[in-house]
Amino acid sequence: MTRPSEITRDRILKAAERLFAERGYDATSIRAIVARARVNQAAINYHFDGKEGLYREVLRAAFRGLTEDQLAHAGDAAGLPREQALAAFVRRQLRPLAARDEASRHMRIFNWETVRPTPVFRKLMSEEAAPFMGLTVELVRRFLPDADQRSLMVAAIWLLGQCSIFVRNREQLAGPPVALAFDDSAVDWLARLLSGWTLRGLGAA
Amino acid sequence: MTRPSEITRDRILKAAERLFAERGYDATSIRAIVARARVNQAAINYHFDGKEGLYREVLRAAFRGLTEDQLAHAGDAAGLPREQALAAFVRRQLRPLAARDEASRHMRIFNWETVRPTPVFRKLMSEEAAPFMGLTVELVRRFLPDADQRSLMVAAIWLLGQCSIFVRNREQLAGPPVALAFDDSAVDWLARLLSGWTLRGLGAA
DNA sequence: TACGTTTTCAAACGCAGGTTTGAAAACGGA
DNA sequence: TCCGTTTTCAAACCTGCGTTTGAAAACGTA
Numbered sequence: 001m002t003r004p005s006e007i008t009r010d011r012i013l014k015a016a017e018r019l020f021a022e023r024g025y026d027a028t029s030i031r032a033i034v035a036r037a038r039v040n041q042a043a044i045n046y047h048f049d050g051k052e053g054l055y056r057e058v059l060r061a062a063f064r065g066l067t068e069d070q071l072a073h074a075g076d077a078a079g080l081p082r083e084q085a086l087a088a089f090v091r092r093q094l095r096p097l098a099a100r101d102e103a104s105r106h107m108r109i110f111n112w113e114t115v116r117p118t119p120v121f122r123k124l125m126s127e128e129a130a131p132f133m134g135l136t137v138e139l140v141r142r143f144l145p146d147a148d149q150r151s152l153m154v155a156a157i158w159l160l161g162q163c164s165i166f167v168r169n170r171e172q173l174a175g176p177p178v179a180l181a182f183d184d185s186a187v188d189w190l191a192r193l194l195s196g197w198t199l200r201g202l203g204a205a
Numbered sequence: 206m207t208r209p210s211e212i213t214r215d216r217i218l219k220a221a222e223r224l225f226a227e228r229g230y231d232a233t234s235i236r237a238i239v240a241r242a243r244v245n246q247a248a249i250n251y252h253f254d255g256k257e258g259l260y261r262e263v264l265r266a267a268f269r270g271l272t273e274d275q276l277a278h279a280g281d282a283a284g285l286p287r288e289q290a291l292a293a294f295v296r297r298q299l300r301p302l303a304a305r306d307e308a309s310r311h312m313r314i315f316n317w318e319t320v321r322p323t324p325v326f327r328k329l330m331s332e333e334a335a336p337f338m339g340l341t342v343e344l345v346r347r348f349l350p351d352a353d354q355r356s357l358m359v360a361a362i363w364l365l366g367q368c369s370i371f372v373r374n375r376e377q378l379a380g381p382p383v384a385l386a387f388d389d390s391a392v393d394w395l396a397r398l399l400s401g402w403t404l405r406g407l408g409a410a
Numbered sequence: 411t412a413c414g415t416t417t418t419c420a421a422a423c424g425c426a427g428g429t430t431t432g433a434a435a436a437c438g439g440a
Numbered sequence: 441t442c443c444g445t446t447t448t449c450a451a452a453c454c455t456g457c458g459t460t461t462g463a464a465a466a467c468g469t470a
Contacts, residue, residue, distance in 0.1 A: 005437095005447055024321060026231040030428060040449050045429065047447095108320075114374055115316050116229065122380070130382040153383055154398055161370025162363055169319055169362075175327065177335040178358055193359055201406030210417055210467095235458060245419050250459065252417090 009047050011037040017058050021108040025055055025118070056120050059113070062106040063124050067132045069095075069103065074135050082142040086159075087195040089139055093163035094191050097170055097182045104167075111168055136160060143202035155202070162194055214252045216242040222263050226313040230260055230323065261325050264318070267311035268329055272337040274300070274308070279340050287347040291364075292400040294344055298368035299396050302375055302387045309375075316373055341365065348407035360407070367399055 015037035019028045030051055034041045048054035070092055077085040096104035113121040136156040141147070144155060166173065166182075173180045182190065220242035224233045235256055239246045253259035275297055282290040301309040318326040341361040346352070349360060371378065371387075378385045387395065 008447080022321075024229075024231070026229070027321075029426080031426085040447095041428090042430080042449070043447085051428065111320050114377065115313075115320055116227075117377065125377065126381045133382050150385070151398065153385060154395060155402075157370055157374075157378070157383070157385075158367055158399065158402065161366045161368075163366075165362055165366025165369060172319065172322060172327075172330065173362070176331040177338055178362070180355070180358060180362075190359060193356065194363060197360075197363065197406035200408060201402035203405060213417080234456075236456080245417095246458090247419070247460080248417085256458065 005047075008037075008039055008043055011039055012044060012047060012054065013057060013061070015039075016054050017061065017105055017109070020055065020058055020112070021062075021105040024112045052120075055118075059109065059118075059120055059124060062109040063128060065102060065106040066110060067128070070135060071131060077135075077139065082139075083195075083199060085142070086139060086199065087191065089136075089159075090163060090195045090198070091188070091191040093160070094166060094187050094194075096167050097190070098184045098187045107167055140202065143199075159198060162198065166190065210252075213242075213244055213248055216244055217249060217252060217259065218262060218266070220244075221259050222266065222310060222314070225260065225263055225317070226267075226310040229317045257325070260323075264314065264325055264329060267314040268333060270307060270311045271315060272333070275340060276336060282340075282344065287344075288400075288404060290347070291344060291404065292396065294341075294364075295368060295400045295403070296393070296396040298365070299371060299392050299399075301372050302395070303389050303392045309372075312372055345407065348404075364403060367403065371395065 012033065016028075016033050019033055019036065022028075030041060030044055033054075034044065044051065044054055048057060070089070073088065073092065077088065080088065096107045117125070133153075133156060136159060137152050140155040140159060141152055144152060147155070170182065172178070180186075217238065221233075221238050224238055224241065227233075235246060235249055238259075239249065249256065249259055253262060275294070278293065278297065282293065285293070301312045322330070338358075338361060341364060342357050345360040345364060346357055349357060352360065375387065377383070385391075
């Protein structure tokens with residue numbers, strides 16, 4: 001693989017990630033992507049075999065980026081008291097709230113998919129979400145040692161839901177009638193609030 | 206207003222609601238709508254002044270349908286003990302889980318919008334979401350009488366998030382790796398579980 | 411029934427989308 | 441340097457989109 005062609009490929013991927021995250025698959029045109037990447041239009045078909053092939057690559061990267069952040073800390077969590085482990089988990093889930101970074105773009109692409117999953121996504125999900133769900137289930141199990149598997153699963157989703165509603169709706173929440181805007185310190189504050197309610201809810205405080 | 210033209214209008218609205226819910230605004234074509242409604246293509250421009258105007262009407266209906274269910278019971282809630290009021294609220298929020306009905310279509314349209322709100326939606330939201338948010342804030346205030354306005358708002362959203370993650374992701378949750386399917390009794394069970402955790406979280410049990 | 415208005419219709423328009431093409435340019439080993 | 445391969449490029453192609461048009465049909469009223 002020669003050097004310059006890799007650069008073109010990468011520019012396309014970067015531009016596509018931004019645009020797919022911002023507008024979704026349908027509303028993002030090939031022409032918009034190549035304009036942003038400053039690359040010839042035919043390059044997408046050459047390197048990715050069309051728009052759908054490009055999207056597949058972007059989705060893979062987003063999925064990896066999102067879960068590996070939590071998975072990377074799964075080891076730490078085992079060594080922490082359950083209260084601290086949960087607080088850290090919540091704080092990490094809320095991270096895309098403040099930062100306009102790669103992680104928040106990945107979350108955004110993910111959000112588009114949860115509305116109407118493409119086949120590409122379903123496959124990725126059933127193959128690679130298990131470790132992440134497993135990690136979350138193990139976390140809540142430390143608070144509900146006697147619960148059955150089904151309840152644990154619900155508890156894990158419950159925990160994720162409390163965080164995701166803020167992340168997913170960040171933009172709406174910034175406007176009326178809610179008017180909640182988040183900088184780093186506001187995210188810390190929110191994380192403490194949510195952790196507190198969750199800990200009490202699970203009977204740990 | 207004559208009779209048959211109202212029928213045409215209604216057929217268009219019904220078909221559009223289904224398709225917008227299923228595929229979102231961008232991926233739904235005028236041609237698909239008129240094919241489903243068995244109506245001439247120009248009828249959409251005639252009755253709704255274009256695709257966007259039609260979407261506005263669909264969005265309005267969806268919004269009304271979603272909130273009026275809760276608003277209609279706002280009166281009852283005031284007469285109930287706070288624990289029962291909250292449990293009833295949660296149960297109502299979870300309603301679209303079991304039914305494949307109008308309510309679940311409305312939720313779906315709503316979901317599309319939360320990913321990337323259209324101007325139409327933003328306007329509707331800032332104008333009409335206030336009563337619904339107010340109702341939810343009043344509910345949590347009964348558990349957190351000393352909290353400031355910002356915390357109450359967060360608590361209200363927190364409560365909504367716990368429910369919405371199950372409703373929004375119903376289809377994904379049904380498959381691997383989670384495998385949670387919901388019939389009426391499962392929804393009751395889930396509502397009790399969530400209510401319990403929430404009540405404890407807010408310090409009421 | 412007669413007539414102005416409302417509503418439907420088939421056809422076409424202009425545009426933006428994804429993809430294809432064929433040649434030019436850049437590359438890299440011999 | 442030479443030559444086969446890889447990569448880029450501008451232009452065109454075709455399809456499907458939302459909208460417009462102008463006339464025909466249906467309607468409601470007097």
